[in-house]
Amino acid sequence: MKYISTRGGIAPVGFREAVMMGLATDGGLLLPEAIPVIDRATLASWKGLSYQELAFRIISLFADDIPADDLRRLIDRSYATFTHPEITPVVHQDGLYILELFHGPTLAFKDVALQLLGNLFEYLLHESGQKLNIVGATSGDTGSAAIHGVRGKENINIFILHPQGKTSPIQALQMTTVTDPNVHNIAARGTFDDCQNIVKALFNDLAFKEEYSLGAVNSINWARVLAQVVYYFYAWCRVSGQENEQVVFAVPTGNFGDIFAGYVAKRMGLPIDKLLLATNENNILSRFIAHGDYSVGTVVSTVSPSMDIQVASNFERYLFYLFGEEPARVRQAFADFAASGRMEFTEAEMARVREEFLTRSVNQAETLATIAAFHAETGYLLDPHTAVGVKAAQDAVAPDRIAVCLATAHPAKFGEAVEKATGTAPPLPASLQGIDRLPSRCEVMDADLEQVRRFIIENCRVQP
Numbered sequence: 484m485k486y487i488s489t490r491g492g493i494a495p496v497g498f499r500e501a502v503m504m505g506l507a508t509d510g511g512l513l514l515p516e517a518i519p520v521i522d523r524a525t526l527a528s529w530k531g532l533s534y535q536e537l538a539f540r541i542i543s544l545f546a547d548d549i550p551a552d553d554l555r556r557l558i559d560r561s562y563a564t565f566t567h568p569e570i571t572p573v574v575h576q577d578g579l580y581i582l583e584l585f586h587g588p589t590l591a592f593k594d595v596a597l598q599l600l601g602n603l604f605e606y607l608l609h610e611s612g613q614k615l616n617i618v619g620a621t622s623g624d625t626g627s628a629a630i631h632g633v634r635g636k637e638n639i640n641i642f643i644l645h646p647q648g649k650t651s652p653i654q655a656l657q658m659t660t661v662t663d664p665n666v667h668n669i670a671a672r673g674t675f676d677d678c679q680n681i682v683k684a685l686f687n688d689l690a691f692k693e694e695y696s697l698g699a700v701n702s703i704n705w706a707r708v709l710a711q712v713v714y715y716f717y718a719w720c721r722v723s724g725q726e727n728e729q730v731v732f733a734v735p736t737g738n739f740g741d742i743f744a745g746y747v748a749k750r751m752g753l754p755i756d757k758l759l760l761a762t763n764e765n766n767i768l769s770r771f772i773a774h775g776d777y778s779v780g781t782v783v784s785t786v787s788p789s790m791d792i793q794v795a796s797n798f799e800r801y802l803f804y805l806f807g808e809e810p811a812r813v814r815q816a817f818a819d820f821a822a823s824g825r826m827e828f829t830e831a832e833m834a835r836v837r838e839e840f841l842t843r844s845v846n847q848a849e850t851l852a853t854i855a856a857f858h859a860e861t862g863y864l865l866d867p868h869t870a871v872g873v874k875a876a877q878d879a880v881a882p883d884r885i886a887v888c889l890a891t892a893h894p895a896k897f898g899e900a901v902e903k904a905t906g907t908a909p910p911l912p913a914s915l916q917g918i919d920r921l922p923s924r925c926e927v928m929d930a931d932l933e934q935v936r937r938f939i940i941e942n943c944r945v946q947p
């Protein structure tokens with residue numbers, strides 16, 4: 484399997500190189516040259532497989548330059564850190580299926596991809612003898628999942644900047660209580676944007692980036708998307724009665740990564756009737772699907788902060804397919820967008836979008852009301868991100884259809900909002916109990932590029 488860029492400017496590369504490249508060197512995103520299609524008989528034969536075995540069957544189609552035994556080992560190791568034997572179990576509540584993606588180390592769905600990516604990085608670096616210094620900024624979820632993905636790994640250091648005091652206390656503890664020698668937390672006296680700007684400046688200093696082998700953990704790495712494709716298949720295998728039962732997946736969306744994985748599953752032949760794209764008030768993607776209006780608004784803070792995003796980094800991958808796999812059309816669309824802050828679509832394109840997607844934008848009051856009503860009805864606690872998807876499914880999916888809602892975070896991770904909605908704090912899972920009494924390590928500094936750079940230089944010696 485070879486990978487190409489949405490912008491058409493690179494020679495095709497293998498899976499290994501695609502993982503290490505992250506962003507394509509022409510500024511585009513990497514995609515497989517052709518998406519394999521799974522026939523009905525094969526799909527039916529996958530129904531009884533364990534999560535790990537299913538992951539192997541799917542990932543090996545896209546990662547044919549990794550020997551099968553090695554890939555099995557990487558998958559087994561990645562999901563051994565999950566606390567549920569099914570990894571991503573499906574539960575049935577109030578007429579909806581809930582796909583629980585939050586049983587990993589940081590209690591959010593990003594673990595499904597970042598546990599695998601950490602192991603893949605370690606494996607590929609070991610083979611090539613290279614080192615990697617991962618540098619990133621986080622407002623909470625991605626940073627902790629990335630840290631847990633690479634903690635203790637050979638040949639990798641990770642430096643994560645977060646705005647001091649501006650993540651939730653649990654999110655900060657999930658990062659700073661990881662005291663492995665290769666993990667470096669930086670709490671900057673500033674905002675998330677200050678952190679992000681420092682990281683961008685470090686990556687734009689090409690000499691520094693090269694000398695210190697800087698790498699990113701952004702959501703555009705193809706391996707992250709690929710790892711997420713697996714749970715769409717897993718959920719379908721768990722809920723479908725007949726071979727070709729059509730399912731709607733409701734996906735709370737920020738960067739379009741998770742829902743793009745569902746789109747790949749659909750193209751692979753998984754019987755997905757529609758993908759239901761659910762947003763909070765940051766609804767650029769909903770406006771696009773509903774009205775063809777793709778124009779940037781300002782980011783507002785909500786009770787589902789991991790979806791407080793305007794420009795979705797993975798959207799370009801979908802546009803590549805929408806534009807008939809024409810890199811020139813992708814380049815033109817992004818040039819227009821850079822110039823005018825909006826993108827235009829033809830009627831034919833919008834008709835295709837509406838064939839594949841449904842959408843709802845759910846506001847904060849509705850989100851909290853959904854958490855409360857769902858709890859009163861079933862006793863089941865939804866986290867605010869999941870509640871956005873559940874509300875969207877309740878509104879947009881007819882009761883006789885099968886709807887699967889992706890539960891992207893454990894309710895205890897966003898306990899404040901859940902308590903506000905229901906009046907009771909969600910019980911803490913084992914990984915959070917006593918977390919505030921664990922030893923922690925974090926470097927507090929000004930949001931200053933040169934201080935951060937010096938800290939990286941002094942701490943990037945790779946551990947023995």
Ligand SMILES: *Cc1c(COP(=O)(O)O)cnc(C)c1O
Pocket residue numbers: 591592593624625702735736737738739740741742789790868891892
């Ligand atoms: C990151 C995140 C999302 C959004 O996922 P995308 O892939 O960015 O669309 C939703 N919910 C939670 C809890 C998250 O951490």
